[in-house]
Every structure is written in structure tokens, then in C-alpha cells.
Amino acid sequence: MKKILIQLDTDSLPSSFDRVVAVDAGVDELFSYGGVTPDNVETLVHGAIFTRKPSDLVNTAIFVGGSNVAAGEALLKAVTKSLFGPFKVSVMMDSNGSNTTAAATVLAASRHLDLSKTTAVVLGGTGPVGSRVAQLLLQQGATVRLASRSLERSTATCAGLKEIADVSKLSPHESQSDAGLAAACEGVDLVVAAGAAKTRLINAEQLSKISTLKVAIDLNAVAPAGIEGIEVMDKAREAGQTILYGAVGVGGTKMKIHYAAVRKLFTSNTLVLDTAAIYDLGASLS
Known part of the structure; x- marks a missing residue:
């Protein structure tokens, strides 16, 4: 049949x-x-x-x-x-x-991190992929900071995730201001940029100030990169102490x-x- x-x-x-x-x-x-x-x-x-x-x-x-x-x-x-x-x-x-991309993103991070002991920030976290990345990270035991240019939108997305995940380790953040972005990223092991195409969410200088960073993943395939310094083809590229993934690197x-x-x-x-x-x-x- x-x-x-x-x-x-x-x-x-x-x-x-x-x-x-x-x-x-x-x-x-x-x-x-x-x-x-x-x-x-x-x-x-x-x-x-x-x-x-x-x-x-x-x-x-x-x-x-x-x-x-x-x-x-x-x-x-x-x-x-x-x-x-x-x-x-x-x-x-x-x-x-959205689902296959989010799954591939979290699996990429899991190759280098114990997610149950990971603190992550998801930039562009109110979008369809970002919110799903946050969901999956939470379900693997990670501490997640969901960041958006709008704190109101971030808060609303976090509230929605209560229906499908334990949100005791989830917090909303605004990333529009330099101070807000710095606070959201302070002490994190993992940065995921899941914003709209052609949208820079964090520049190289801001990224370099995250001394604890181990993995950075940018899901934007259209220049400029969501995370400055990550190339679309990057797949577990080492840059100092940080492992980098670009959209195509996750896409496989x-x-x-x-x-x-x-x-x-x-x-x-x-x-x-x-x-x-x-x-x-x-x-x-x-």
C-alpha cells in the first residue's frame, strides 16, 4: 500500500x-x-x-x-x-x-554543554524559533533568559511557555538597550540569536564581554549576522574559548x-x- x-x-x-x-x-x-x-x-x-x-x-x-x-x-x-x-x-x-530548526539548535548546543547546568540567553526569543529554543532548553533543565527588544513581549512569551514547560528557571529580559542586553548576557554559557533576517542582535564587542561564553549560535542566514563575527557556514568553529555555529552549520x-x-x-x-x-x-x- x-x-x-x-x-x-x-x-x-x-x-x-x-x-x-x-x-x-x-x-x-x-x-x-x-x-x-x-x-x-x-x-x-x-x-x-x-x-x-x-x-x-x-x-x-x-x-x-x-x-x-x-x-x-x-x-x-x-x-x-x-x-x-x-x-x-x-x-x-x-x-x-520552526520545530526542526529549534531542535537542531538545541542539539548543537548539547554537543558542547551539559544543558542541565547551562545558563542560556535566547535573543529574539519571542519569535517562533526563539520561543521553541527556549522551550526545549527549559525541558533539558537549562536556565533560560528570554530576551526581546520589548520587555512586554518577552514577559508575554514567558507566560505562554508556562503551559508547556517548567518555567522556574525562565526569566524575561529586554535587549534593546545596551544595559539591558549586558544584563541578559551576563554570566551565560550559551547565546542563541533567533531574530528576524538581516537583524543584528549583538555585536562583536558586546559578545567579547561575556567572559563565561562557551557556545554562540546564530540562526540568521541573511547578512548582517544576528551575532557579529559568526559566518553562516560556521559549524563548531572555535574562536578562543567559544564554539560558533551559523545558520547553515545548524541547517544540516x-x-x-x-x-x-x-x-x-x-x-x-x-x-x-x-x-x-x-x-x-x-x-x-x-
């Missing part, structure tokens, strides 16, 4: 990136739909679960994607709500690559996780591959 992946994209045009990865991951048939919302998804889900016997539904799976991560999260909830009893298929959510692991996650969907019909599940899968590949 053929393996069918149903791509539900919140954008009007389904992502060509996600389509290529699905094909390269070995999917036999790929059905792609754009403009999918929680209001119109139920019919698509029912079409997936009622056309095959429950025992054959392991060969059908759903991928939720799109550029809007909040819309993807809402769509994932609607999809899982539409599944019931034996009529279930496995589902993966990776809107804008991100792609491996994405491929593996698509394949994993067809090992069961009850999986929900969200942020934490995708991280666990990535860890199993190491």
Missing part, C-alpha cells in the same frame, strides 16, 4: 520546500492543499481517515506547514481534534521550519531531522510530532 502524505499549508501556495523534502524522504504520493484553516480542515482530515481501514491508516499521514507559525499551531489543534477512535493518522507540524542537522520525522510518521498512525517530539527524534539520531 502506498504511503500518502497530505500537506496542509496555511499559505495560499503550499511550500515547495516542504514538498521537496517529502519526496526525498520517500513518500509515495503527496497531496498538497493551500489556504487551509481550522474552519475548513475537517473535511480534508475526514477524507484521509475514512478512505482506508483503520489497520491501513499507518500508511497515511498529515503534515502541517506554512509561513505563519501561530496559524500552524491552531491548524494542528483542529487536525488532532478531528481524529477519533481507531480513525487516526500521524501528524507533524513544522510551520516555517535540521534537514536530517525533517527527513527522519517524515519517515517516522509512517511507523504508527497515532503520532503527533510537535516541538518536543521532534527534538526527541533528533536526539535519537545523534
Whole structure:
């Protein structure tokens, strides 16, 4: 029986990136739909679960994607709500690559740090990738400072993380001012820059003042770098006492996780591959 992946994209045009990865991951048939919302998804889900016997539904799976991560999260909830009893298929959510990128980032850091003893600052932490990096670091026992140009936004994001992680080691910070950035970075072992493309979040001089820094990861692939001095191709490059990763340096692991996650969907019909599940899968590949 053929393996069918149903791509539900919140954008009007389904992502060509996600389509290529699905094909390269070995999917036999790929059905792609754009403009999918929680209001119109139920019919698509029912079409997936009622056309095959429950025992054959392991060969059908759903991928939720799109550029809007909040819309993807809402769509994932609607999809899982539409599944019931034996009529279930496995589902993966990776809107804008947020989950696979966050997983690859934290795994890169874990190669050099004991995360349970790590203090980290996530710059651009209110974005979809940054908030997920913070979530995963917390779930590995790290102390996390979530920094944003707006303390209000940082505080709101920290409050949202209470629903999915132990936030006793989480604190909000503003990084707009030099003093705020310095306070957020003081004494940290790990700096992750997860801001928008073309946005410099910390310069080389500011980075050099973090005497405790062991690992710095910049997820911005478009110049200027989010962390000045990190090149996009850096992969565990040593710079004094600090290990550096750029976006492409992390990207290789991100792609491996994405491929593996698509394949994993067809090992069961009850999986929900969200942020934490995708991280666990990535860890199993190491």
C-alpha cells in the first residue's frame, strides 16, 4: 500500500520546500492543499481517515506547514481534534521550519554543554524559533533568559511557555538597550540569536564581554549576522574559548531531522510530532 502524505499549508501556495523534502524522504504520493484553516480542515482530515481501514491508516499521514507559525499551531489543534477512535493518522507540524530548526539548535548546543547546568540567553526569543529554543532548553533543565527588544513581549512569551514547560528557571529580559542586553548576557554559557533576517542582535564587542561564553549560535542566514563575527557556514568553529555555529552549520542537522520525522510518521498512525517530539527524534539520531 502506498504511503500518502497530505500537506496542509496555511499559505495560499503550499511550500515547495516542504514538498521537496517529502519526496526525498520517500513518500509515495503527496497531496498538497493551500489556504487551509481550522474552519475548513475537517473535511480534508475526514477524507484521509475514512478512505482506508483503520489497520491501513499507518500508511497515511498529515503534515502541517506554512509561513505563519501561530496559524500552524491552531491548524494542528483542529487536525488532532478531528481524529477519533481507531480513525487516526500521524501528524507533524513544522510551520516555517520552526520545530526542526529549534531542535537542531538545541542539539548543537548539547554537543558542547551539559544543558542541565547551562545558563542560556535566547535573543529574539519571542519569535517562533526563539520561543521553541527556549522551550526545549527549559525541558533539558537549562536556565533560560528570554530576551526581546520589548520587555512586554518577552514577559508575554514567558507566560505562554508556562503551559508547556517548567518555567522556574525562565526569566524575561529586554535587549534593546545596551544595559539591558549586558544584563541578559551576563554570566551565560550559551547565546542563541533567533531574530528576524538581516537583524543584528549583538555585536562583536558586546559578545567579547561575556567572559563565561562557551557556545554562540546564530540562526540568521541573511547578512548582517544576528551575532557579529559568526559566518553562516560556521559549524563548531572555535574562536578562543567559544564554539560558533551559523545558520547553515545548524541547517544540516535540521534537514536530517525533517527527513527522519517524515519517515517516522509512517511507523504508527497515532503520532503527533510537535516541538518536543521532534527534538526527541533528533536526539535519537545523534
